[in-house]
Structure formats: structure tokens, C-alpha cells
Amino acid sequence: MAENIKLMQGNEAVVEGAMIAGLRFFGGYPITPSTEIAEQLARRLPKVGGKFIQMEDEIASMASIIGASLAGSKSMTATSGPGFSLMVEGIGYAYMAEVPTVIVNVQRGGPSTGLPTKVSQSDTMQARWGTHGDYIAIALAPQSVRETLDLTVRAMNLAEVYRTPVTLLTDEVLGHMREKVTIPEEGEIEVINRQKPDVPASWYKHFEITPNFKSPMASFGDGYRFHVTGLTHDEEGFPTNKSVEILAKLTKLRNKIMRYLDDICQIETDGMEDAHVAVYAYGIVARAARQAVQMARARRMKVGQIRPITIWPSHDKKYREIFSSKNLEAVIVAELNQGQLVYEVQRLVPKHVQVISLNRFDSELITPAQILNKIKEVR
Amino acid sequence: MAQRSDVTHKYLRAKKKFPNVWCAGCGIGIVMGSLVRAIDRLELDRDNVTLVSGIGCSSRMPVYLDFNTLHTTHGRALAFATGVKLSNPKMHVIVITGDGDALAIGGNHFIHSCRRNMDITCILINNQIYGMTGGQFSPTTPTDSYAATAPYGNKEYPFDIPKLAMGAGASYVARGTVYHVTQLDQLIYDGIKKRGFSLVEAFSNCHTYFGRLNRLGDSVKMLEEMKKNALPLKAAAKMPPEKVQGKLLTGVFCDVEREEYCDRYDALIQSLQGK
Numbered sequence: 001m002a003e004n005i006k007l008m009q010g011n012e013a014v015v016e017g018a019m020i021a022g023l024r025f026f027g028g029y030p031i032t033p034s035t036e037i038a039e040q041l042a043r044r045l046p047k048v049g050g051k052f053i054q055m056e057d058e059i060a061s062m063a064s065i066i067g068a069s070l071a072g073s074k075s076m077t078a079t080s081g082p083g084f085s086l087m088v089e090g091i092g093y094a095y096m097a098e099v100p101t102v103i104v105n106v107q108r109g110g111p112s113t114g115l116p117t118k119v120s121q122s123d124t125m126q127a128r129w130g131t132h133g134d135y136i137a138i139a140l141a142p143q144s145v146r147e148t149l150d151l152t153v154r155a156m157n158l159a160e161v162y163r164t165p166v167t168l169l170t171d172e173v174l175g176h177m178r179e180k181v182t183i184p185e186e187g188e189i190e191v192i193n194r195q196k197p198d199v200p201a202s203w204y205k206h207f208e209i210t211p212n213f214k215s216p217m218a219s220f221g222d223g224y225r226f227h228v229t230g231l232t233h234d235e236e237g238f239p240t241n242k243s244v245e246i247l248a249k250l251t252k253l254r255n256k257i258m259r260y261l262d263d264i265c266q267i268e269t270d271g272m273e274d275a276h277v278a279v280y281a282y283g284i285v286a287r288a289a290r291q292a293v294q295m296a297r298a299r300r301m302k303v304g305q306i307r308p309i310t311i312w313p314s315h316d317k318k319y320r321e322i323f324s325s326k327n328l329e330a331v332i333v334a335e336l337n338q339g340q341l342v343y344e345v346q347r348l349v350p351k352h353v354q355v356i357s358l359n360r361f362d363s364e365l366i367t368p369a370q371i372l373n374k375i376k377e378v379r
Numbered sequence: 380m381a382q383r384s385d386v387t388h389k390y391l392r393a394k395k396k397f398p399n400v401w402c403a404g405c406g407i408g409i410v411m412g413s414l415v416r417a418i419d420r421l422e423l424d425r426d427n428v429t430l431v432s433g434i435g436c437s438s439r440m441p442v443y444l445d446f447n448t449l450h451t452t453h454g455r456a457l458a459f460a461t462g463v464k465l466s467n468p469k470m471h472v473i474v475i476t477g478d479g480d481a482l483a484i485g486g487n488h489f490i491h492s493c494r495r496n497m498d499i500t501c502i503l504i505n506n507q508i509y510g511m512t513g514g515q516f517s518p519t520t521p522t523d524s525y526a527a528t529a530p531y532g533n534k535e536y537p538f539d540i541p542k543l544a545m546g547a548g549a550s551y552v553a554r555g556t557v558y559h560v561t562q563l564d565q566l567i568y569d570g571i572k573k574r575g576f577s578l579v580e581a582f583s584n585c586h587t588y589f590g591r592l593n594r595l596g597d598s599v600k601m602l603e604e605m606k607k608n609a610l611p612l613k614a615a616a617k618m619p620p621e622k623v624q625g626k627l628l629t630g631v632f633c634d635v636e637r638e639e640y641c642d643r644y645d646a647l648i649q650s651l652q653g654k
Binding site: 024025027046047049051053055056057059060061063064065066067068069070071072073075089090093219220221222223225226227228229230231236238239 | 395396425426427429431441442445446447448449450451452455458459460461462463464465466467469470487488491644647648651652
């Protein structure tokens with residue numbers, strides 16, 4: 001069979017990935033620069049018996065996908081910063097109520113309504129700490145159109161496996177730029193569905209605390225008749241004020257992710273074996289970093305690259321290992337914001353390693369030359 | 380009456396969740412009874428009933444009932460319910476909400492749910508105040524009434540719930556009270572049966588806050604006042620307007636046929652799939 005090759009936008013790649021992963025419900029609200037995702041899903045979903053709905057705002061969009069997921073559909077929404085701000089209420093609920101959901105944030109410049117058509121990475125920390133209360137967020141960030149497709153599938157898989165909201169962090173440039181993508185054939189990318197209970201209804205606990213912290217999930221209508229609430233609850237879902245049950249619930253929510261960092265966290269490194277300087281960047285900036293590193297190496301400078309693909313949670317142990325690479329003297333953290341992930345790097349580097357911020361927030365991309373200049377300053 | 384409570388007990392999570400959070404004499408329990416009797420009379424399969432609520436005294440109701448139950452964030456019950464219903468259109472989705480939940484923080488979701496006309500039954504328990512947080516004024520607190528945040532009297536004008544729902548396009552709109560239980564049973568029954576968005580306002584008493592702050596007496600006094608002040612729409616139609624003024628109109632305000640959202644969406648799927 002001939003390969004299915006398309007020239008497509010990052011936002012279209014989200015749609016392709018979502019369809020491959022078995023998306024059956026999308027609730028959204030128009031916002032630049034994410035709108036193409038909603039527009040295309042409005043066309044595609046009903047063709048496969050799925051549902052698209054345009055809600056009255058982003059709060060409702062998030063609420064609708066939680067409801068749909070509880071009723072058994074793989075569910076997603078897509079937005080940008082201002083919409084994400086409204087969704088954090090629902091994201092906290094989905095975390096507490098353990099509802100698989102995927103939120104795509106095509107980042108644009110902020111704060112407030114900011115720069116609707118300009119690139120940014122200034123929602124990096126919001127993806128981690130957006131909602132109130134203690135929680136562990138999962139966020140993935142692609143650097144190309146094809147990787148946007150792959151990570152959309154992965155985001156949906158992680159949501160289903162860990163019963164939690166997962167954010168896909170792209171940006172205006174990734175969302176709108178076009179690249180050649182070979183659409184994977186059926187079965188080429190692993191698709192994971194949520195685990196369903198196989199016990200009789202009277203035994204079923206919707207929030208059971210199991211030894212591996214994974215609990216099977218029934219849907220409304222499956223005959224299990226469970227209760228779901230955002231209030232802190234016991235294993236059956238009923239609100240509790242007992243400190244023992246509160247501790248058990250909140251610990252489970254944490255452990256079910258933190259015990260699986262090896263599965264969840266993807267970090268790409270290149271040339272770190274002999275690197276004196278490392279460039280740490282994610283998403284679209286990682287591409288400029290890659291070129292800068294190649295340019296530096298051509299000039300016989302020992303420079304390596306670190307690219308977090310899973311932005312949240314942080315795999316502290318793995319990062320500490322990477323930052324302990326024996327010749328490493330400095331890490332340049334390049335970000336399209338005023339400095340957000342740099343604090344994560346500072347937290348994890350050995351004392352002798354210098355951390356240097358390279359920030360740009362004038363709505364333009366960081367260029368390879370900018371990064372190369374920074375490398376030269378350090379060397 | 381014994382028969383009535385038997386029906387109620389059939390659907391309670393009696394061993395797990397009682398006693399309930401409501402004050403003695405609260406009207407919310409009466410609405411819960413009406414809802415259960417309506418569901419029982421309709422012989423709905425309880426596995427295919429989902430109760431969705433927001434935040435507030437009334438929104439605590441689903442936890443006591445043995446259905447699929449979803450207690451959400453403040454004001455968002457209808458938005459969650461929209462996702463449940465569209466994802467699984469066979470589900471009977473019933474939303475339990477209050478005046479603050481549905482009309483203040485959830486006002487946007489309320490009007491758009493009316494407009495969208497999904498087959499959801501919204502039971503709005505109107506006690507004219509925020510009970511759970513301690514008696515602050517709500518969008519239905521009458522002008523000049525007292526509330527914890529209106530110590531000099533409420534300067535705002537209240538919503539007329541049926542008018543709001545009709546204006547926004549609901550297919551079925553009715554109002555009953557917790558005094559007129561037989562009528563309320565019937566209104567909720569008809570609301571659930573209606574294909575399309577139904578809004579049933581259940582006028583209730585909060586003697587703990589609204590009653591106390593406005594010197595309206597205890598639960599019994601407030602129920603007696605409901606009895607006196609309620610006026611069926613049919614009777615009102617034959618009366619001169621000055622006699623209708625200030626009365627609490629009850630009954631069915633509108634019952635119109637409009638094609639339901641999920642049916643329309645399903646037809647779209649069928650046509651796209653060439654069936």
C-alpha cells in the first residue's frame with residue numbers, strides 16, 4: 001500500500017492523532033490559535049459516530065468532556081491560554097474524580113488576552129499548577145507536526161491508563177506550521193483503552209485503592225451505579241471528612257502517577273556524553289536548540305542537548321543523572337517566556353553547574369544564532 | 380402515605396449516606412420524594428438514570444439516591460450533564476440544582492441548555508437564598524428582602540425563573556412548590572417524560588436563613604404561606620391582573636414540541652454514514 005503522506009498543520013495533526021486514538025467526544029469553544037482542531041473535529045467525529053459540541057464557554061467545554069468520559073467516550077478539548085485559565089476548574093475536578101480527559105493548549109502570548117496570533121511558552125507553569133490544591137499534572141510537548149500526532153495519541157493513552165487529565169502543550173507556531181507527515185497505518189501506533197471492571201456491581205468500588213494504584217473504571221450505564229464528586233471521597237466515591245480516608249485518597253492520586261515516572265516521562269538527550277554545555281529546551285524552541293548545538297559542534301565546541309518531551313511531571317532522578325554528566329559546567333535554558341522551566345533545572349543541577357536563562361517574550365521565536373551566541377558567552 | 384415512603388426507600392442509599400445534611404423541615408427532601416416517585420412511576424431502569432448536581436444544599440441530593448450520580452463543581456451541573464447525555468443519549472439525565480447554582484454562577488450554562496434543547500430534565504429548587512454558605516442573597520432573593528450579604532435589604536431585582544427559561548427556549552417549563560406535593564410529583568413526572576429540555580422550578584423554604592432573616596417564621600409557617608400565596612396559572616388566567624400581582628404562579632408555563640438535540644445529531648450521523 002502506498003504511504004499516506006500529507007502536508008499538514010500541527011493542529012491538523014492533533015485531529016489525526018485523536019482519531020487514531022479513538023476520540024469519540026469533543027467539547028470546545030473557539031479560540032485562536034487552536035480553532036482548527038475544533039473545526040476539523042466538527043467535520044470528522046460524526047462520520048465515525050462520535051460527537052462534537054461547541055459549548056458556551058471553556059468552563060462548560062471542560063465540564064462536558066468530563067461528563068462524556070464518565071459516560072464512556074474518549075474525550076478531548078482544545079484551547080489556548082485564556083481558555084485554559086477557564087478550564088482549570090474542570091481540570092482540578094477531573095484530577096480529583098479520576099476522569100480521563102485530554103486538554104490541548106496551543107499556547108499564545110499572555111498574560112490576559114495577550115497575543116492571540118503569536119507564539120509563546122508562557123503557560124508552562126500553568127500546565128503544572130493551574131488549578132488550586134495539591135496535584136500532579138501530566139503535560140506533553142511536541143516539537144514537530146508528526147510528533148504532535150504521536151503525542152496526541154500518547155496523551156489519550158496516558159489519560160486512560162492513569163485516569164487523569166493530560167495536557168498537550170503545543171504553541172501557535174507548531175499549531176499553524178505545515179510539515180510533511182506520513183499518516184501511520186492502523187495498528188502502527190499503540191492505542192490503549194481504559195480498564196473496565198470485571199467484578200459484580202456489589203463489589204465494585206469506582207475509586208478502589210489497589211496495590212498498583214490503578215483502578216478499573218466503569219461508565220455510567222454499565223450497571224455499576226457509582227457516585228462521583230469533587231469533594232474528597234472514599235473508595236466508593238462518597239464524601240469523607242475522616243483524616244485516614246483523606247490521606248489515603250490524596251496519596252493514591254499522587255502515587256498513581258509518581259510511581260510510574262519511568263513510563264510517563266520521556267526525555268531526549270543528544271551529545272551529553274562529553275558536553276561542557278547543555279541546551280535545555282522544549283517544543284518549538286528545541287528545534288532552534290538542535291541547530292545551535294550542531295553549529296557549535298561544527299566549531300568543535302562540546303555542547304549537548306536536553307529535550308523534555310514530558311514536561312510534567314518532572315522525572316527528578318533521571319534529570320539529576322543527566323545533569324551529573326561528568327564534564328557538564330553549564331546548562332542554558334531557552335524558553336519563550338520570562339523564565340519558568342529554568343527553576344526546575346536550578347532545582348536539579350549539581351552545585352557546580354551554572355544555569356543560564358535565555359528568554360524571549362517579544363512574540364518572536366528564539367533563533368539558533370541567539371542560542372549559539374549564548375553558548376559562546378559561556379565557553 | 381405509607382405507600383409513598385416505600386417507594387422512596389427503594390431508591391435510597393439508606394445504609395450508606397444517612398443522616399442527610401439538610402436542616403429539619405427543609406423542603407429539599409420533599410422534592411427528592413417527588414423525584415423518586417416520578418422515576419418509579421415512569422418505571423425507568425435505574426442503571427440508565429444519571430443525576431447530576433452542582434454545589435449547594437439542593438445539589439447534595441444525588442448522593443442519597445441509588446442511581447448513577449455526579450456531584451460537580453458550582454454552577455456546572457448542566458454542562459457536565461450535556462456531556463453525559465450527548466455521549467450516551469439513551470441515558471435519562473436529570474439535573475438537580477438550586478437558585479444560586481443554576482442562575483448566578485451557572486446562569487450561562489442554564490440559558491444555553493434551554494436553547495440547545497437536549498433531553499435533560501432540570502429540577503431547580505428555589506429557596507431564594509444561598510443556604511449552604513449561610514444565607515447570602517441569590518438571583519431570586521426578592522428586592523428589599525434581607526440576607527447575610529444584604530443587611531440593609533436586597534437592592535437587586537430577582538429573576539422570574541419560568542420567564543427566563545421560556546425566553547431562552549426550554550421545551551417544557553413548570554413551577555410547583557414543596558407544599559403542593561401531588562402537583563410537584565406530576566410536574567416532575569411530565570418534565571422527565573418530555574423529550575427536550577425541561578425546567579421544573581420547585582419553590583422551597585429555607586426557614587434557617589431566608590425565613591429567619593426576614594422574620595417569616597419556621598418551616599410550617601413558610602409552607603402555610605406557600606399554600607396561601609400559590610396561584611395555579613389556570614385560575615390566574617380568569618382573574619383580574621391586580622389580583623394576580625404578587626402571587627406565586629404554579630403549573631405548566633409552556634410545553635412545546637421542538638426536535639431534540641441528540642435526535643438531530645443522531646440523524647446527522649446516520650446521514651453521514653449513509654444509513
